[in-house]
Amino acid sequence: MRVTFHGAAGEVTGSCHLVEANGHRILLDCGLVQGREEDEGRNAEPFPFRVEDIDAVVLSHAHIDHAGRLPLLVKRGYRGPIWTHPATADLLRIMLADSAALAEADANYANRHRAPGQPEARPLYTQRDVIDTLKQVRVLEYDVVREIAAGVRVRLSDAGHILGSAIVELWGNGSEAMKARKLVFSGDLGLRGIPILRNPTLIPDADLVMMESTYGDRPHRDRGATVQELGEIFARAREEGGNVLIPAFAVGRTQEILYWFAKHYDDWQLGRWRIFLDSPMAVKVLDVYNRHTRLFDADASRVWVSHPHPFRLPNLRLTAEVAQSQEINAIKGGAIIIAGSGMCTGGRIRHHLRQNLGRRNAHVVFVGYQAAGTLGRRLVDGATQVRLFGEDIRVNAQVHTVGGLSAHADQPELLHWYGGFRERPPVVLVHGEDRAREPLARKLRETCGCEVSLAQPGASVEV
Known part of the structure; x- marks a missing residue:
């Protein structure tokens, strides 16, 4: 199994990770890049993988930095399933429609104010693309193991971040010489004891953990x-x-x-x-x-x-x-x-x-x-x-x-969640700026004795 990082690697938006397992290609999240104008301009660039080669998408939750490029993926030819929790599916209808409306409004504004000879602005995607995307959504309840491609299984567990947010466990069947490998993607983790939502689920085992690090450098205020x-x-x-x-x-x-x-x-x-x-x-x-x-x-x-x-x-x-x-x-x-x-x-x-x-x-x-x-x-x-x-x-x-x-786990809560693993699997930190994930990496090495690396754009790791 191989994971390649195509977003939220050294930044907190644009979550997008490609998993290759058993001859299949699974995309974890497909989010919008947000921030400076030049950063958001990256959203319109070609995807760094062949869209038609993707077999399935697994979406951790509905926030636009995790889901916002799904209509663009579909617009460019993706026709496979988008697996997610039922609550996320309901939220996705609202979030993507709003995102398309903003994109269309921005394009209209730019066209009203464009200089002579300037090319016409076009929205990243439209409401029609959103409708097409929603047709490909498939729901998966928490705690249910589902085969989403031959030899590739997935299970969602409550991440406690927003309604329907999920930790993704993904297995790729092994060969006669190698046992099945397991990847755990934290998505965005919540905190224990926050209102409305349940606590993030502790996962007991993994061969590799991809963990968010948005607030990896600090504890939240009480x-x-x-x-x-x-x-x-x-x-x-x-x-x-x-x-x-x-x-x-x-x-x-x-x-x-x-x-x-x-x-x-x-x-x-x-x-x-x-x-x-x-x-x-x-x-x-x-x-x-x-x-x-x-x-x-x-x-x-x-x-x-x-x-x-x-x-x-x-x-x-x-x-x-x-x-x-x-x-x-x-x-x-x-x-x-x-x-x-x-x-x-x-x-x-x-x-x-x-x-x-x-x-x-x-x-x-x-x-x-x-x-x-x-x-x-x-x-x-x-x-x-x-x-x-x-x-x-x-x-x-x-x-x-x-x-x-904050709805994101802070450093103590991230350490607590990682402590739920019975052994100490290697960790790759995603979804965090370097100023946040470098201190978390040091803390994980010091307190847990685990191997930690920082995801880099376009880089790959073997599971």
């Missing part, structure tokens, strides 16, 4: 302290009379924020605010969560039958229409606005930032990872001025990084 900090931000913003903007990923982070709002509705005096979920995609995702409550942990199951329900807070307004979103721009204070995208690379949050960044009593609360080159990363790093919609906007608003709400 979640209890983080929740307390959120309450303090709301109290301060209320006192100052400003708005609170929360750029949030439509899947995962938004639902957890609403969960905490329900738990602390009275403590944080949230009844005094107008709360907006200004994300058509996130509104649709709420329905998916309600359809898959069997995946919730025990505490979330109790919260879902209590009052107030996280998705039905008395002053929560779901704004799906553009006109409804535009009305929010007139509000100068007293509003909590949750909007995508989580890294401020697109979506409605950019319009709200345009209206609020110049206000000293406004607060911007980042609750998720901000990739290098994104607007969110520039704000977190202290930019005093940013460019939005052709305007230079002065940053007077107060910017908060509330890292304790």
